[in-house]
Amino acid sequence: MSENTIEAEIISIIADVSGFDPEEIKPESKLADDLEIDSIKAIEIVVALEKKYKISVRDDDVPKITTVHETTELVSRLLQQDNMIHVRS
Amino acid sequence: MSGADHPEYDAVIIGAGISGLVCGNYLAKAGMKVLIAEQHHKPGGYCTSFTRRGFTFDAAAHSFGGYRENGILRKVFQDFSLDKNIPITRYDPSDILLTPEYRVCLWSDPEKTIEDLREPFPKEADKYREFVAFLMNPSLNSFARIRSWTFKDLLDHYFQNEALKSMLAFPIFGNGALPPSRMSAFIGAKIFIEFLLDGGYYPDGGMHVMSNALAERFQEYGGELLLSSPVQKIIVRNGNVSGVVINNTLIASRHVISNCDARQTFLNLVGKKHLPQEFLNKLNHMIPSLSMFVLYLGMDQAFPENAGSNIWYLPQYDLENMYRSAARRSHKNISEFMMRISPNGKCILAFIHAPYRNKPFWLNNREKFIESFIIHLTHIMPDIAQHILYKEAATPHTMHRYTLNYRGAAYGWESIHSQLADVDFRRPSFLHNLSLTGHWSTQGLGIPGVAYLGYDTASTLLKRRKTLPS
Known part of the structure; x- marks a missing residue:
């Protein structure tokens, strides 16, 4: 899965949780300041990402996601790790 | 005019609980044509x-709670100019924790x-300051981190004394129906x-004052409120929700917002055939919170001492055991409870958690619960029995009858972290134009929580509307 596809999917998830139109959500958009994501919504986004990509986001990683781009990077990294585990096993 | 192209309403809200009322007010104030349909003959749900x-x-x-500067209830009251109309008193202390050994x-x-x-906890007192500082820290991610x-993990992080931890956890058990080992930290x-920390507020005259004021304001904004009007069906075509049926009449609406029980919304009103199998499985495995048994006493004189404060009595410190025994409660194992004396000192409300059971159980046991409960209240008011003029009780079945909450659940879904924040319970991805709001759409957070959800459901819908051609 390319990072562009993932980005589009993540924007759609964030649009769903935040109520903002996907067109308004840019990679550099700040979750809290630009998209009005509060703590409940941050958790909703993480839960939705875990469900969609069957990944598990570590609690310590959650505070590191502050923009849409960082979210995409985190998901891509977790998916890659997942692939590597599959290849090895 | 009715029909898919020209729906009668912009939004129909099912249920006039606080979340439905708050949501309805925001939508109506923004100029939408909104109908709220409530099955009971008065608005408010559990807040009446x-x-x-x-x-x-x-x-x-x-x-x-939530009435501090920037608190959600403060915002709601200000946004609808209710802050001047409804006198609110804050009772201080908001809560009193009592055990045989301590009073905090x-x-x-x-x-x-x-x-x-x-004095009682010299090593822990300053830890409470750190605990409060963490809780009141507005940073977005401090909470997400403890997801x-x-x-229990959170309390263990700050405190060592087991008695104090149980005392601090007991109101959370009371207001969330879970012991610390099962309650999500969030x-x-x-x-x-x-x-x-921001609790103890009360509308002068009774909790209904708040619900009634929201219902009146909603109508002043042009909203229509139908009482004694259960919704029979949510209309779905090809994954699109297009209205509801009330009193055998189809009412077309661009959006439907359910402020009622999630099981009822999905299984009875929408219907299984419109639900993906994966979601249906999840719904069937979701655990509801416990219900409650509420005792109401009218007294022959005023008891002003501690009136207005929530008094939490815990006879022992094992909350895990308390939870297990609440889930199979009988009149013989009433021990811990919450009691509140009304501000005028003449009415007492006391409650314990209780399972739903069945009708015959409560028919046979209601009176026994009342009598046993009154005996336990003597821990706080030794001569209470001699002053009771009127007694009444609500069982889990009463809770269900008035609100249709599944199994009389007090707080929606049980607040375990595995049930936390699934967006499909707020805006199901497989049903366009349907939202849920209230304690079944995420988790039980009391009045501030459901007010927040009502606000958020409305603002999300209004944001979308701005970007979509109507």
């Missing part, structure tokens, strides 16, 4: 009152609480903030 023989009792909710008051000023803690913690923290 009833009067018998001159005594006015709050039915379930008996105070609220939770004051609006945490420094005062710390002074109270200093998979339990409330929800436990939210309850601690909104109910305890």
Whole structure:
């Protein structure tokens, strides 16, 4: 899965949780300041990402996601790790 | 005019609980044509009152929080100019924690609480300041970080004394129906903030004053409120929700917002055939919170001592055991409870958690529960029995009858972290134009929580509307 596809999917998830139109959500958009994501919504986004990509986001990683781009990077990294585990096993 | 192209309403809201009322007010104020349909003959859900023989009792909710500067209830009241109309009193201490050994008051000023803690818990008192500082930290991610913690993990992080931890966890057990080892830290923290650190508020006259004021304002904004009008069906075509059926009449609407029980919304009103199998499985495995047994007493004289504060009595410190015994409660194992004396000192509301059971159980046991409960209240008011003029009780079946909450659940879904924040329970991805709001759409957070959800559901819908051609 390319990072562009993932980005589009993540924007759609964030649009769903935040109520903002996907067109308004840019990679550099700040979750809290630009998209009005509060703590409940941050958790909703993480839960939705875990469900969609069957990944598990570590609690310590959650505070590191502050923009849409960082979210995409985190998901891509977790998916890659997942692939590597599959290849090895 | 009716029909898919020209729906009668922009939004129909099912249920006039606080979340439905708050949501309805925001939508109507923004100029949408909104209908709220409520099955009961009065608005408010768990936030209402009833009067018998001159005594006015709050039915379930008996105070609220989130009224600080920037608190969600403060915002709601200000946005609808209700802050000037409804006199709100804050009772201080909001909560009193009582055990056979200790008495701790939770004051609006945490420094005062710390002074109270200093004598019984000298090593822990200052830890309370750190705990409060963490809870009141507005940073977005401090809470997200403790997403998979339990409330026990959070308490263990700050405190060592087991008795104190149980005392601090007990109001969370009372307001969330879970012991610390099962309660998600996120929800436990939210309850601690909104109910305890910023709690103890009460609309003069009774909790119904708030619900009625919201219902009136909604109508002033042009909203229509139908009482005694259960919704029979949500109309779905090809994954699109297009209206509801009330009183065998189709009412077309661009959006439907359900403020009622999630099981009822999906299984009875929408119907299984419109649900993906994966979601249906999840829904069937979701655990509801416990219900409650509420005792209402009218007294022959005023008892002003501690009136307005929530008094939490815990006879022992094992909350895990308390939870297990609440889930199979009989009149013989009533021990811990919450009690609140009304501000005029003449009405008492006391509650314990209880399982739903079946009708015959409550028919046979209701009176026994009442009598046994009154005996236990003597721990706080030794001569209470001699002063009772009127007694009444609500069983889990009463809770169900008035609100249709599944199994009379007090707080929606049980607040375990595995049930936290699934967006499909707020805006199901497989049903366009349907939203859910209230304690079944995420987790039980009391009045501030459901008010937040009502606000958020409305603002999300309004944001979308701006970007979509209507």
